[in-house]
Amino acid sequence: MRFLDDTAPGHDLTYDDVFMVPRHSSVASRYDVDLATTDGTGATLPLVVANMTAIAGKRMAETIARRGGLAVIPQDIPTSVVADVVAFVKSRDLVFDTPIELTRSQTVAEALSLIPKRAHRAAVVVEDGRPVGIVSEADCVEVDRFAQVQHVMQPISVRLAADADPRAAFDALHAAHAPMAVAVDDDGALVGVLTRTGALRATLYNPAVDASGGLRIAAAVGVNGDVALKAKELLEAGVDCLVVDTAHGHQDRMLEALAAVRALDPQVPVVAGNVVDADGTRALIGAGADIVKVGVGPGAMCTTRMMTGVGRPQFSAVLECAAAARDLGKHVWADGGVRHPRDVALALAAGASAVMVGSWFAGTHESPGDLMHDADGRAFKVSFGMASARAVANRTSTESAYDRARKGLYEEGISSSRMYLDPARPGVEDLIDEICSGVRSACTYAGAASLAELHERAVVGVQSTAGFTEGRPLSTSW
Ligand SMILES: NC(=O)C1=CN([C@@H]2O[C@H](COP(=O)(O)OP(=O)(O)OC[C@H]3O[C@@H](n4cnc5c(N)ncnc54)[C@H](OP(=O)(O)O)[C@@H]3O)[C@@H](O)[C@H]2O)C=CC1
Ligand SMILES: Nc1nc2c(ncn2[C@@H]2O[C@H](COP(=O)(O)O)[C@@H](O)[C@H]2O)c(=O)[nH]1
Ligand SMILES: [K+]
Numbered sequence: 438m439r440f441l442d443d444t445a446p447g448h449d450l451t452y453d454d455v456f457m458v459p460r461h462s463s464v465a466s467r468y469d470v471d472l473a474t475t476d477g478t479g480a481t482l483p484l485v486v487a488n489m490t491a492i493a494g495k496r497m498a499e500t501i502a503r504r505g506g507l508a509v510i511p512q513d514i515p516t517s518v519v520a521d522v523v524a525f526v527k528s529r530d531l532v533f534d535t536p537i538e539l540t541r542s543q544t545v546a547e548a549l550s551l552i553p554k555r556a557h558r559a560a561v562v563v564e565d566g567r568p569v570g571i572v573s574e575a576d577c578v579e580v581d582r583f584a585q586v587q588h589v590m591q592p593i594s595v596r597l598a599a600d601a602d603p604r605a606a607f608d609a610l611h612a613a614h615a616p617m618a619v620a621v622d623d624d625g626a627l628v629g630v631l632t633r634t635g636a637l638r639a640t641l642y643n644p645a646v647d648a649s650g651g652l653r654i655a656a657a658v659g660v661n662g663d664v665a666l667k668a669k670e671l672l673e674a675g676v677d678c679l680v681v682d683t684a685h686g687h688q689d690r691m692l693e694a695l696a697a698v699r700a701l702d703p704q705v706p707v708v709a710g711n712v713v714d715a716d717g718t719r720a721l722i723g724a725g726a727d728i729v730k731v732g733v734g735p736g737a738m739c740t741t742r743m744m745t746g747v748g749r750p751q752f753s754a755v756l757e758c759a760a761a762a763r764d765l766g767k768h769v770w771a772d773g774g775v776r777h778p779r780d781v782a783l784a785l786a787a788g789a790s791a792v793m794v795g796s797w798f799a800g801t802h803e804s805p806g807d808l809m810h811d812a813d814g815r816a817f818k819v820s821f822g823m824a825s826a827r828a829v830a831n832r833t834s835t836e837s838a839y840d841r842a843r844k845g846l847y848e849e850g851i852s853s854s855r856m857y858l859d860p861a862r863p864g865v866e867d868l869i870d871e872i873c874s875g876v877r878s879a880c881t882y883a884g885a886a887s888l889a890e891l892h893e894r895a896v897v898g899v900q901s902t903a904g905f906t907e908g909r910p911l912s913t914s915w
Contacts, residue, residue, distance in 0.1 A: 438756070438786050441898035451735070451750035452780040453905045458896040462884035467877040468641075471887045472505075476728050476768035476790035477706045478678050479653055481505030481643040482873065483785055483888060485770055486865075487795030488512065488657040488682055489738070490828065491820040494805035495522040496554065497798065497865060499529045502652035504642040504869050507791075509680050510656040511823065513832050516667060519656050520674035527651030527675065531644045532603060533620045533629025536561040541569070541587035545577045548586050553808040556801070556864025557632045559617055562590045566626045568619045569593075593619045599628045603639035606631055638866060642873075653677040655708075658698070660690040665697040672703055680708040680730070684741065684824060684849065687717035692724045699725035711772060713754035715761035718769065728768045728790065731758040735774025737796035738822030741849045752787055759788025759892075778875025785876065785888050786895035794872075796820055800856030801865040808858075816858045822850020 440446070441458055464470060474480045486493045486501055486508035498508035510519050529535060537551045537560035548560055552574055562570040570590030580589055595609050595618035610618055610633045618636075620628040631639070645653040655678035658667045668679060681694050686709060695709055709721045710730025718729045732755075734741045734748025742748040755771045762769045771784035772793040781792045798804060799820035806818040821827045826848045833841045862868055885891040 438788065438892055438895040438897055441896055446899050449750040449753035450899060451752050452774065452777075452783050453902075454750070454899055455752055455783060455897050456900050456904065456908070457783065457786060457879060457883060458898055459882045460884045460894060460896060462881050464881045464884060464886045467874070467881050469886055470877045470880040472873060472876060473643075473888075474790050475889065476770075478507055478645075478655075478728070478791070479647070480507045480645045480791060482645075482869070483781070483789070483791040483876070484869065484872065485509060485655070485791050485793045486798055487736075487772065487793045488655075488680060489795045489799075489820070489823055490514070490831070491806055491818070492795050492799045492804050495525050496535075496805070497801075497803045498522065498526045498654045499535060499652060500803045500865055501869070502526060502645045502654060503529070503531060503534075504638065504866060505645050506869065507645060507653055507655050507678065509678075509793075510654065510676075512657040512659040512682055513823070513828065514656075516670040516674070519671060519676070523654055523656070523674045523676055526654045527647070527649075529652055530599075530620075530629045531646065531650070531652070532601075532639045533599075533631050534635060536619075536627070536630045538563045538627070539572065539586050540564070542585050544582065545580050545584045545586060545589060546582040548572050549574065549577055549582075553802060556803065556866065557617060557630065557635070559630070560586075561619060561627060561630060562586055563627055568621065568627045571617060571619065573616070595619070596621060597631065599623075601631075603631070603636045607633055607636035607640070610636060634866075638870070647675075647677055651675075655680055657682040658694075659683060660688075660694040664694040665701060668698045668703070669701055672701065672705070676705065678706050678708060679703055680710075681726070682710065682730070684711065684733070686710045686712045686730070687720055692720065695721065695724035695726060708770065710770075712758065713749035715757050718758040718761040719765065722762060722765050722767050726767070728770055729758060729762055730772045730793070731755050731769045731789070732772035732774065732793075736772075736822065736850075737774075737776075738820060738825065738851045738854060739773065739849065740822070740851065741824070744849050752783060755784050755789050756787040763788060778872045779879070781872050782876045782879035782891075783897070786879070786883070786891055786897060788892050790888070796854075796856055798865050798868065800858045801868065802858070802863055803865040804856075809855075811855070816860075816863070817855040818858070820854050820856045821852050824848065825850035825852040827852040 482505035484506035488509035709726035
């Protein structure tokens with residue numbers, strides 16, 4: 438990447454401050470762009486779901502890995518639970534989604550409480566392991582809440598074999614005007630479901646898979662307590678990437694934690710952070726990090742900059758850290774502050790190998806929280822920061838009242854925020870589609886067929902607030 442007219446500005450920049458200039462391109466189609474990462478994580482998309490309790494659970498992990506990204510299970514989740522999540526995610530089908538299963542006699546009320554857990558907005562009714570019908574929200578309108586689902590379910594119009602070709606499945610769904618197909622194995626047992634959009638996605642994305650063909654997943658460990666033991670347990674559980682996580686990564690505790698993790702000889706990439714400058718990046722790589730997590734203060738849930746004055750505008754932080762890591766043959770993830778697809782494209786242009794997204798993904802069906810509605814009927818989920826009073830209280834629940842009170846004094850995150858679902862893009866895959874379209878298009882504007890070429894070819898200029906505003910769409914006249 439270089440700055441326009443080779444003039445680097447004298448001050449630090451964030452995503453809104455910069456723009457990319459189009460360049461001559463020989464890349465004929467946006468579909469010709471390869472979005473695979475080269476940082477050793479095996480991700481085929483440069484997207485990582487941030488290790489936040491309100492965002493990265495098993496459903497999120499399954500869904501993003503099926504499209505090629507990676508979710509990081511937060512450090513606050515007990516190791517035994519992480520092990521269950523890893524096993525669950527690795528047992529998922531690479532094409533078919535995991536449906537909500539109901540028995541014939543379950544009620545419409547139960548169906549309606551579970552269906553919002555799925556972006557495809559339906560559940561499969563199963564008898565003796567075999568699917569016998571599909572229930573959608575539309576089937577439950579004006580029906581007694583205690584009615585049994587067998588009385589409202591619809592017949593399965595498209596049944597697929599477990600090895601069905603996604604393109605053929607798309608055509609079959611289209612021809613049948615059916616919203617969803619159900620896949621079964623040779624014995625007729627339920628394998629999963631596939632919507633028309635799911636079939637399309639299966640032809641466009643490559644799942645992030647491990648050597649055994651299971652979906653990939655990462656998990657985080659903090660810098661306190663027995664780091665080596667926890668890291669060992671996570672590795673034994675089968676995580677594909679280990680993230681050593683603390684707010685201020687450039688500190689002794691982190692360097693000691695990294696040494697302890699390295700001593701385990703993990704055969705997976707080790708990520709560590711957070712830092713925002715070349716010194717911090719070199720220190721973490723020197724202590725054993727393969728990938729450095731960059732970002733202090735850009736997160737939507739984060740109050741660190743307001744509390745402390747510490748941090749750094751994210752574009753400059755990523756640019757400097759990525760250059761330092763590259764000199765050492767290593768990589769960085771840009772962590773936090775992503776609000777638009779353009780931010781992902783700019784972070785990759787600055788040299789990040791992947792971009793972490795937290796709060797934006799909180800407002801989706803796949804985040805762990807329950808779907809709520811505000812007074813106007815708009816759907817939202819509650820999110821919170823990992824350094825918020827709420828997260829600190831969770832994390833320290835087994836400590837003495839005195840220790841909890843001491844730790845409770847340091848609050849650098851929001852405890853409760855509403856992340857609204859975009860009615861047009863309520864599922865995380867809808868957001869992945871949107872981000873990937875933006876990034877693919879950005880690559881062709883830069884004449885790049887891969888992320889390495891994007892970084893190599895990107896020409897970035899600095900804009901005024903008016904420049905940024907000019908780029909925003911206007912949905913009404915002025
Ligand atoms: N990217 C970002 O901008 C930020 C991210 N976070 C996220 O919040 C979660 C909790 O992180 P964290 O607060 O580090 O908690 P951790 O549980 O990881 O503990 C941090 C340890 O570092 C010590 N420490 C020393 N200085 C600091 C400092 N300035 N800030 C925080 N700890 C410090 C703490 O000791 P003592 O408590 O005695 O001081 C404690 O032992 C993580 O997931 C982290 O990524 C949090 C803040 C900023
Ligand atoms: N200072 C704080 N930073 C936090 C907290 N919780 C999470 N984070 C950081 O934000 C990113 C995600 O950013 P987003 O803009 O996509 O939401 C996450 O990975 C952490 O680094 C917090 O409580 N305080
Ligand atoms: K912030």
